[in-house]
Amino acid sequence: MDYRILLRIEAVANGHTDTLTLDNLHLTELPDAVFDLPHLRVLSVRGFGLQSHQGIISLLEKVPAPGSAELAEELKKQEEDLQNELKIPRQLRSLDARIGQLKSLEVLDLGYNQLDYLPDTLGDLVNLRKLIARNNLLSSVPASLSHLPKLELLDIRHNPITTTPEIPRLVVYEEQKNHFRLQKNLAIKQNDFELASWFYKQETQFGLHM
Template sequence: MFVKKDTRKIPDILADEGDEREELHLGRRSSEFVSNGIKVVCSSRHIPRLQKLQKLSLYDNMLSHVKGIGALSATPLKHLNLGRNQLKSLPPELGKVGTLETLWVDDNAITDFPRSVLQLKRLQELRLSGNRISEVPEEIAALSELRVLALDNNEVKTVPKSIGKLSHLQSLLLRQNELEELPGEVGGLLDLKTLSVSSNRLASLPESVGQLVLLEFLFANGNRLLSLPPELAGLLKLRKANLSNNSIYSLPVDVEAAWGRADPVTGKLDPATVDSPRKTEVVIRGNPIADPKQAGGSASGYTAEQDMTSLMDETR
């Protein structure tokens, strides 16, 4: 949603007695943060003026640290955006801001999963895409209220088994990482509606994906899949699956009966070819099953441009 930029300087906003400051959109103001960092907002002098603050955006301010962020524990802050800065880590004091429900830290330079986040028990949405995180800790299960976990475009090599304990999770976004497998425990995510694991190194999907009865979107394009588990045929709510640019040579009988045979013209599975009532859109182009001349998988001319096209499809 478009937010009109407040052209006043931050001290003027904070001093305005007529402004309740429930939302502060302070993105792209790096010149105001260059000297004192976030103390221009989070100082003991200013915190009393933020007693109604629920949304704070510090997006794209060239911040290299957020020391002092713990002062926001004295506010009712629910939504915090630290995206597109230069953060390499998040301080332990962030864990004190226990009212947070949404935390965006996309497009920074974070290398280790921030442990302070694990203390935010009310967190429902955590976005850490576009960083350099290689490991997700087992303790991720502590975020029991999480609905969205976004770790796209990192260096994640494994997903912990404890991921299956996030019983309220609706979107798991792991696109463009270094995953070679998913734990079977993902089948415990019974509220999951979107699973995105595109552009990884997956040779298979676990059978337990078939237990995700509410799943609507499955994106696994640009991997190394050789086949599909027949359990996928049980995903009755699935609206779209992108399985393009893998190495799939054939389909399990149950999957073909549910979704149809490959149409080399459209690059999709056609339910009409098997008289199936399903309306699921299954994209299969770039696989040998759709085009016998294709070698399949990322080794067969798969490009970043194709992946970007797939991403656009995912977000529509």
């Protein structure tokens, strides 16, 4: 195991912190030791986000300009390198069902990985407030999420999602965040920047600027 991972897990196990950050460490699965951290409140296992140049390449080919052909060729080479990088297993490919053992977990960030499913046991995380799984390969999320009494944020943007369960608390959350955004914009129009700043902080608290 990577010594950085080991040290961070030990810090949680010894009670020095309740947050475990394993971002960009090329994990394809969670280490077994993670599931033995009953007091863990925040777990972040973000992969690395790779930016595709395909949109820019298409634009350069459609609207030629001086030097655009050379730039398009260079971006095509970078795009090929990117696709080769994606073939190397450096991101989470699966999430162990034992994740449901972490009963104290409040924030789970799985963004920018290659997960194509989430286990039903996520519904056992009774204290979970924020679940971030953006930029994965998910076509659905488990219906068990609708049982989570404290869930405020479910970020599943940039996934090929076809169905989502009905989660009543998220409906309330959407209403609240839209209210903050509307009030902030009104305050800006009225040049009340102090009030606008307050509403911006509320938006941040509700996860709108993640």
